[in-house]
Amino acid sequence: MANKKITKRDVDFAQWYTDVINAAHLSSYSNVKGCIILEPNGYAIWEMMQKTLDKMFKETGHKNVAMPMLIPENLLKKEGELVQGFAPEVAWVTMGGSKQLEERMCIRPTSETLFSDYYASIVKSYRDLPIKYNQWCNVMRWEKETRPFLRSREFWWQEGHTIHETQEEAEKETRDMLSVYEKFFREYLAIPAITGKKTEKEKFAGAEYSLTIEALMYNGVSLQSGTSHYFGQKFSKAYDIKFLNRENGYSYVYQTSWGVSSRMIGALIMVHSDDDGLVLPPKIAPLQVRIIPIGKDDDVKEYVNKYLETLTNSGLTVDVDNSEQSPGYRFAEAEVLGIPVRIEVGHRDLEKGTITIVRRDTKEKIQVLKDCDIVKVVKETLDAMQKEMLERATLRRDNMTYTAKTLEEFANIMNTTPGFIKADWCGDAECEAKIKEIRGTKSRCILENEKPLTGKCVVCGKEAKHLVLWGIQY
Amino acid sequence: MANKKITKRDVDFAQWYTDVINAAHLSSYSNVKGCIILEPNGYAIWEMMQKTLDKMFKETGHKNVAMPMLIPENLLKKEGELVQGFAPEVAWVTMGGSKQLEERMCIRPTSETLFSDYYASIVKSYRDLPIKYNQWCNVMRWEKETRPFLRSREFWWQEGHTIHETQEEAEKETRDMLSVYEKFFREYLAIPAITGKKTEKEKFAGAEYSLTIEALMYNGVSLQSGTSHYFGQKFSKAYDIKFLNRENGYSYVYQTSWGVSSRMIGALIMVHSDDDGLVLPPKIAPLQVRIIPIGKDDDVKEYVNKYLETLTNSGLTVDVDNSEQSPGYRFAEAEVLGIPVRIEVGHRDLEKGTITIVRRDTKEKIQVLKDCDIVKVVKETLDAMQKEMLERATLRRDNMTYTAKTLEEFANIMNTTPGFIKADWCGDAECEAKIKEIRGTKSRCILENEKPLTGKCVVCGKEAKHLVLWGIQY
Numbered sequence: 039m040a041n042k043k044i045t046k047r048d049v050d051f052a053q054w055y056t057d058v059i060n061a062a063h064l065s066s067y068s069n070v071k072g073c074i075i076l077e078p079n080g081y082a083i084w085e086m087m088q089k090t091l092d093k094m095f096k097e098t099g100h101k102n103v104a105m106p107m108l109i110p111e112n113l114l115k116k117e118g119e120l121v122q123g124f125a126p127e128v129a130w131v132t133m134g135g136s137k138q139l140e141e142r143m144c145i146r147p148t149s150e151t152l153f154s155d156y157y158a159s160i161v162k163s164y165r166d167l168p169i170k171y172n173q174w175c176n177v178m179r180w181e182k183e184t185r186p187f188l189r190s191r192e193f194w195w196q197e198g199h200t201i202h203e204t205q206e207e208a209e210k211e212t213r214d215m216l217s218v219y220e221k222f223f224r225e226y227l228a229i230p231a232i233t234g235k236k237t238e239k240e241k242f243a244g245a246e247y248s249l250t251i252e253a254l255m256y257n258g259v260s261l262q263s264g265t266s267h268y269f270g271q272k273f274s275k276a277y278d279i280k281f282l283n284r285e286n287g288y289s290y291v292y293q294t295s296w297g298v299s300s301r302m303i304g305a306l307i308m309v310h311s312d313d314d315g316l317v318l319p320p321k322i323a324p325l326q327v328r329i330i331p332i333g334k335d336d337d338v339k340e341y342v343n344k345y346l347e348t349l350t351n352s353g354l355t356v357d358v359d360n361s362e363q364s365p366g367y368r369f370a371e372a373e374v375l376g377i378p379v380r381i382e383v384g385h386r387d388l389e390k391g392t393i394t395i396v397r398r399d400t401k402e403k404i405q406v407l408k409d410c411d412i413v414k415v416v417k418e419t420l421d422a423m424q425k426e427m428l429e430r431a432t433l434r435r436d437n438m439t440y441t442a443k444t445l446e447e448f449a450n451i452m453n454t455t456p457g458f459i460k461a462d463w464c465g466d467a468e469c470e471a472k473i474k475e476i477r478g479t480k481s482r483c484i485l486e487n488e489k490p491l492t493g494k495c496v497v498c499g500k501e502a503k504h505l506v507l508w509g510i511q512y
Numbered sequence: 513m514a515n516k517k518i519t520k521r522d523v524d525f526a527q528w529y530t531d532v533i534n535a536a537h538l539s540s541y542s543n544v545k546g547c548i549i550l551e552p553n554g555y556a557i558w559e560m561m562q563k564t565l566d567k568m569f570k571e572t573g574h575k576n577v578a579m580p581m582l583i584p585e586n587l588l589k590k591e592g593e594l595v596q597g598f599a600p601e602v603a604w605v606t607m608g609g610s611k612q613l614e615e616r617m618c619i620r621p622t623s624e625t626l627f628s629d630y631y632a633s634i635v636k637s638y639r640d641l642p643i644k645y646n647q648w649c650n651v652m653r654w655e656k657e658t659r660p661f662l663r664s665r666e667f668w669w670q671e672g673h674t675i676h677e678t679q680e681e682a683e684k685e686t687r688d689m690l691s692v693y694e695k696f697f698r699e700y701l702a703i704p705a706i707t708g709k710k711t712e713k714e715k716f717a718g719a720e721y722s723l724t725i726e727a728l729m730y731n732g733v734s735l736q737s738g739t740s741h742y743f744g745q746k747f748s749k750a751y752d753i754k755f756l757n758r759e760n761g762y763s764y765v766y767q768t769s770w771g772v773s774s775r776m777i778g779a780l781i782m783v784h785s786d787d788d789g790l791v792l793p794p795k796i797a798p799l800q801v802r803i804i805p806i807g808k809d810d811d812v813k814e815y816v817n818k819y820l821e822t823l824t825n826s827g828l829t830v831d832v833d834n835s836e837q838s839p840g841y842r843f844a845e846a847e848v849l850g851i852p853v854r855i856e857v858g859h860r861d862l863e864k865g866t867i868t869i870v871r872r873d874t875k876e877k878i879q880v881l882k883d884c885d886i887v888k889v890v891k892e893t894l895d896a897m898q899k900e901m902l903e904r905a906t907l908r909r910d911n912m913t914y915t916a917k918t919l920e921e922f923a924n925i926m927n928t929t930p931g932f933i934k935a936d937w938c939g940d941a942e943c944e945a946k947i948k949e950i951r952g953t954k955s956r957c958i959l960e961n962e963k964p965l966t967g968k969c970v971v972c973g974k975e976a977k978h979l980v981l982w983g984i985q986y
Contacts, residue, residue, distance in 0.1 A: 070582050073580035073582065078645065081576045102559065103550055103555050104558075105549055106547035107619075110544060125609075126609045129608050130608075131603045131604060132604065133606065142607075155542075155543055156540065160540070171552065178581070
């Protein structure tokens, strides 16, 4: 397994990405076109993400539900912008058994329609509000070009859908959930994401506005990594979600939705991994420590068992690689799989009173006394790794974030050293389209708390409304 | 919420079932025909089931994966019996976006085909075996008649799929997983299920044989609650899952699959609940304890906070109902929702030095000293409740399990006091069909470790091959 060849990251990034996925057994192509299989190692990462986020959602007052996976065409059509945005890319069920359906149904590409229909049936009074539900599910979008994790017809995600009495409360929810995502990326995935507002062109179909977290991959390409939408009353008016208000009249609810997906696994790979395979931040790694015995001497067995027990009891996830392969093969295997820390236990070292701890990210080998406080040493190593992975990713992102004051400067950067570019924009869709001509660069987000650089649009020179973050995207 | 009327269980069982689901907010009909919505209270029970079972699966060496939700028609057709069994009841996707698909695909009704296709691509040698994977997912079967949890077009389940080097190992897996299910039902759901083998007619399409756990509902109707199938080499030959064996030749793997579903929530209701709403075994209840303050005196607040903190820290799930409703309303509400224990804290009782603990199943009110070891008292109450719920369900099942030596006796029981009937069977499908004429009674399972009653088939009088458990089913 470990000897599967991985192309060098700096030679062919796309091939390197595919090679890492294969070598670490994260996912596999299936015989269902455009759909992937999440293999055990990939699914285990997804489980860690789910577990962590689910806790954060529950702590902020959200409850899980499950909606149907099908949407009748008429229900989908009630909100005009959404159906226009999604209809070209849905899978249609037209037959049940051997019978043609009277009304075709699509496999959900997203569930605003189903939640809105349900909320309309259960909300009576302002006392019922807010309602803050989430679901973990699979969705389907009939994409033409696919790439494991980043874009596939079926993917796995969570979608939160909330309704509120007031605009203020709904807008706060929209921002709060963006903050939850930003925090999850920073503290768990060790990815420093940029937050902001999507332009009109890039916002979600049907939203008043969309907030986004944008991450920068190792190769300078941007990845939209999570979004939080404010719908105002668009859906509540289309689906008739109204309630008895405090003045004894009827009002329509204010609504939000927000989601992150299995795409995050792609981000993890493209931000942190290297030529030897996967590198996982310790807080999201399904397996944090692997112990590798070298030889079968009694003292080796004794210390391996001792470490396994002590570390497991401390709450860490630990295993032992007892396979018959050579130590070198097993070291490489632990590296390919991205296990944050490996402990090498050999007879000769033990006689000298030591063992070796190796950090996956830096390959640093740490000699420690065999009778040291192993839990303390390993936890400190994991903590340092988690912290430094974020620091390195932040430094790289900052080094690859440019400013451009003219279109020439802009094009020059994107054509040579792509990354994030900060540049002023007048707010005009035509100027946005002009920038897209440069290697397909799109606006990532409006940087709401930053001031324009020059005050003039980088394309047309007219007065700038916003400082915008731009990038080539996956 | 609590004043929603629940029909008496002994008056109209079907209506009572629906009323309990509505009153406890477990699920809701959706505007997608035949599909339900799992509401927060229902989903929370499903999460508890998932968490518990997932741990049991992992402890027995299984790993989670995710397969595509669609199956191309050609892939589905490779194993003839399976496609015959499922083709009449699948939903077909025929269009992607605005384009007709070249090959239609069905939404998975079960995933033997996808796992087999995947296993064929990854298994090389006996060293790769066994492979023991599971997935938690939604599946779809185009049922005509539906009923919440028991039968709906979409449902949520887990499906384990394993492949093995030898027949012995695969058959052991088939039985081991049935034991896991039986244990889960007994220890967590407090439901005493009967295990056995399905007859040829009732087995899973494509299996060599199917094992089943069968539970008896309060009204004497049986519920097939989980199955474990042994496939032998049927799928491995159809999908070409072969491996280099120890003799350097090629062999086909031996295969199993096993599953339980959100139907278990229906079983929980129909075995344990009563005229006041849901009754949940403490080990599966998402919320185990509710504290209800009576009045707003300082001592009430003090003790409520103290109990909340102490009980939460002990690992129990606890909340406080601080709503403005009357105590009576809030007591009823806690009962409808099936919260195993409620603690009533009032000023007058506190002055006397006591509080009241109420068990949901028996309604028993226990007066305890306000400064007692509250964790100990509550845990003992929960343990007793868990134990006694199983004892009562077992007693009821045993009282409703009959034996019949003649067809008249058989018909008489089913027409008056339905339940499980044990009766001898010759093994002939015609006799099985004859019994179905009695209120649709089907064989539940062959009781493998029990001897025939009379030695003669209850229908035809010929020599009996098996003692069979029979029942009317959902």
